[in-house]
Amino acid sequence: MIIGPKEVEYVGKLAQLAITEDEKQLFIGQLNSILEFVEQLNRLDTSNVEPTAHVVLAADQSAALRPDEPIMTFTQEQSLANGPETGAGHFKVPKVISDR
Amino acid sequence: MRYEAVIGLEVHAQLLTKTKIFCTCSTAFGAPPNTNTCPVCLGFPGALPVLNREAAIMASKAALALGCKLNPVSIFARKNYFYPDLPKGYQISQFDRPLAEHGSITIGSNGSSKQVRIKRVHMEEDAGKSIHDGFADSSRYSYIDLNRSGTPLIEIVSEPDLHSPDETHDYLTRMKVILEYLEVCDGNMEEGSLRCDANVSVRLAGESKLGIKTELKNLNSFRFLKNALEYEISRQIQVLEEGGAVVQETRLWNTAEHRTVSMRSKEEAHDYRYFPEPDLPPLVIDNAWESEIRASMPELPDAKRARFISQYGLPEYDASVLTTSRALADFFEETVSLCQSAKAASNWIMGDLLRDLKEFNRTIGESPVRPRAIADLIRLIESGEISGKMGKDVFEAMFRERKSPQEVIAERGLKQITDLGTLERIIREIVAANAKTYEQYKSGKKAALGFFVGQVMKATQGQANPQLVNELLRKILDA
Numbered sequence: 001m002i003i004g005p006k007e008v009e010y011v012g013k014l015a016q017l018a019i020t021e022d023e024k025q026l027f028i029g030q031l032n033s034i035l036e037f038v039e040q041l042n043r044l045d046t047s048n049v050e051p052t053a054h055v056v057l058a059a060d061q062s063a064a065l066r067p068d069e070p071i072m073t074f075t076q077e078q079s080l081a082n083g084p085e086t087g088a089g090h091f092k093v094p095k096v097i098s099d100r
Numbered sequence: 101m102r103y104e105a106v107i108g109l110e111v112h113a114q115l116l117t118k119t120k121i122f123c124t125c126s127t128a129f130g131a132p133p134n135t136n137t138c139p140v141c142l143g144f145p146g147a148l149p150v151l152n153r154e155a156a157i158m159a160s161k162a163a164l165a166l167g168c169k170l171n172p173v174s175i176f177a178r179k180n181y182f183y184p185d186l187p188k189g190y191q192i193s194q195f196d197r198p199l200a201e202h203g204s205i206t207i208g209s210n211g212s213s214k215q216v217r218i219k220r221v222h223m224e225e226d227a228g229k230s231i232h233d234g235f236a237d238s239s240r241y242s243y244i245d246l247n248r249s250g251t252p253l254i255e256i257v258s259e260p261d262l263h264s265p266d267e268t269h270d271y272l273t274r275m276k277v278i279l280e281y282l283e284v285c286d287g288n289m290e291e292g293s294l295r296c297d298a299n300v301s302v303r304l305a306g307e308s309k310l311g312i313k314t315e316l317k318n319l320n321s322f323r324f325l326k327n328a329l330e331y332e333i334s335r336q337i338q339v340l341e342e343g344g345a346v347v348q349e350t351r352l353w354n355t356a357e358h359r360t361v362s363m364r365s366k367e368e369a370h371d372y373r374y375f376p377e378p379d380l381p382p383l384v385i386d387n388a389w390e391s392e393i394r395a396s397m398p399e400l401p402d403a404k405r406a407r408f409i410s411q412y413g414l415p416e417y418d419a420s421v422l423t424t425s426r427a428l429a430d431f432f433e434e435t436v437s438l439c440q441s442a443k444a445a446s447n448w449i450m451g452d453l454l455r456d457l458k459e460f461n462r463t464i465g466e467s468p469v470r471p472r473a474i475a476d477l478i479r480l481i482e483s484g485e486i487s488g489k490m491g492k493d494v495f496e497a498m499f500r501e502r503k504s505p506q507e508v509i510a511e512r513g514l515k516q517i518t519d520l521g522t523l524e525r526i527i528r529e530i531v532a533a534n535a536k537t538y539e540q541y542k543s544g545k546k547a548a549l550g551f552f553v554g555q556v557m558k559a560t561q562g563q564a565n566p567q568l569v570n571e572l573l574r575k576i577l578d579a
Contacts, residue, residue: 010371014180014182014371014373015182016182053175053197053376053382054376054378054380054382064150064151064380064381064383065150065151065152065153065156066124066150066151066152066153067153067154068117068118068119068152068153068154068155069118069119069124070118070119070124070125070126070128071119071124071125072125072126072135072136073123073124073125073137073138073139074135074137074138074142075135076132076133076134076135079134079135079137079142085241087235087237087241087243088133088235088243089132089133089134089245090133090134090231090243090244090245091134091184091243091244091246092237092241092242092244093184093241093242093244094240094241094242095232095240095241096183096184096230
């Protein structure tokens with residue numbers, strides 16, 4: 001797969017990034033070199049290998065699971081402390097939808 | 101019918117765990133905004149999720165009850181999209197190896213039942229809540245409450261096996277009842293603990309290829325689901341009839357305008373870029389754990405309905421109504437155990453009790469009349485102490501005044517008149533006072549009997565034993 005300007009624009013849009021023309025050229029080069037590097041892995045024959053979702057397949061599930069016991073962590077103030085804008089106990093973000 | 105509708109449902113059910121799916125925050129409803137939060141569900145960098153064991157158990161129970169096979173290993177995946185109520189920028193869900201697959205729900209009744217296949221059941225986390233109205237600056241801001249962020253959900257995806265709004269309603273009702281029986285979801289569509297999206301297309305009858313579908317959202321009650329499907333099916337048929345083509349899109353049900361409306365497609369640049377969640381190991385459910393989960397499951401609605409028919413000899417209709425909730429089924433069984441009259445118990449519960457509960461908007465758990473009282477009432481009628489008709493009035497008083505049937509009968513001096521001499525005297529008086537009707541009866545108008553029965557019941561304020569009144573009247577009139 002070769003990355004061109006269209007792909008960079010598309011990914012940029014999904015990631016909500018405004019990308020300049022210069023940056024576009026830079027990213028095309030960088031993304032293609034990453035893909036070429038990863039492409040080397042395709043030379044291996046993996047037809048007999050189970051797909052690996054995770055390197056740790058915990059045999060002991062008790063280590064991977066948590067009991068259903070509530071613990072209170074944050075107060076409302078702590079919860080909102082990193083919010084750029086807050087009000088009435090909520091995070092505030094620029095209006096998401098326009099027609100309501 | 102020239103066209104056939106094809107419908108598939110995606111149902112999201114909130115699980116009734118005490119804590120969220122990947123962190124220890126409480127899932128309690130109604131807490132002040134942003135108080136049930138922590139670094140995990142606020143999406144702080146570096147915070148690590150750990151799966152709630154109870155969420156895995158509840159999800160597995162639901163999957164097994166829906167006839168699915170559990171995958172011994174299932175994998176969590178990240179579903180990436182941007183929205184302010186999704187703080188991490190991705191939702192942890194399951195993708196190519198879900199918790200369970202290949203189940204079904206049987207809908208319809210014995211005469212015409214059919215299987216609706218369930219493709220998969222997977223686990224995922226809920227997003228937070230965006231509030232777009234109600235604040236002074238709501239024209240410029242959306243408000244975000246992340247208390248719901250990370251609440252455990254299961255998504256239940258059907259195959260496109262449904263062909264009408266009624267079938268879809270039936271399917272969802274049965275699913276809701278199953279989840280309620282298992283006590284894994286409270287099934288409240290209005291409050292959003294059970295949500296559903298529908299994929300809808302139409303095609304010419306007999307055609308095997310699927311038509312182009314639309315996805316309906318905002319179906320947050322059974323009524324809206326039915327209305328939206330009815331509207332959307334006829335809309336698509338009209339588009340095709342006019343020579344047009346259905347556009348694949350997401351449409352919202354607009355309750356006020358009673359129609360589905362296209363969601364503008366600019367928000368639709370969805371490419372979720374799923375990949376395995378590196379922060380969570382696969383969920384492994386071995387045979388031993390699956391057996392343990394199965395053993396902890398209650399009797400399910402279909403099994404209970406079948407047992408009510410075979411064990412108590414109830415008609416299918418009664419068994420269906422009585423098993424619509426576990427609480428109602430338990431209420432019925434307790435009543436029968438106290439009076440040994442299954443059909444009578446069924447009649448009182450399905451008829452008078454459910455009607456009164458509905459009128460006063462109460463659940464079976466809040467019923468002022470308990471199984472003991474209904475059982476006593478049934479025995480008082482069976483022993484002839486009061487008539488069935490008097491029983492109706494006694495029941496009303498029991499319900500409204502929270503009294504036992506014995507108390508109501510004693511207070512009102514209700515006692516069935518079974519004394520033959522007394523009844524005969526009353527009947528002779530009435531016949532004598534209605535000589536004209538008596539003549540009509542004698543000349544062949546047998547319907548006049550009903551008039552006399554009514555007069556006797558009136559004269560005795562409903563306390564005469566109706567069977568005796570009928571017998572005596574015939575004897576006297578035909579003499």
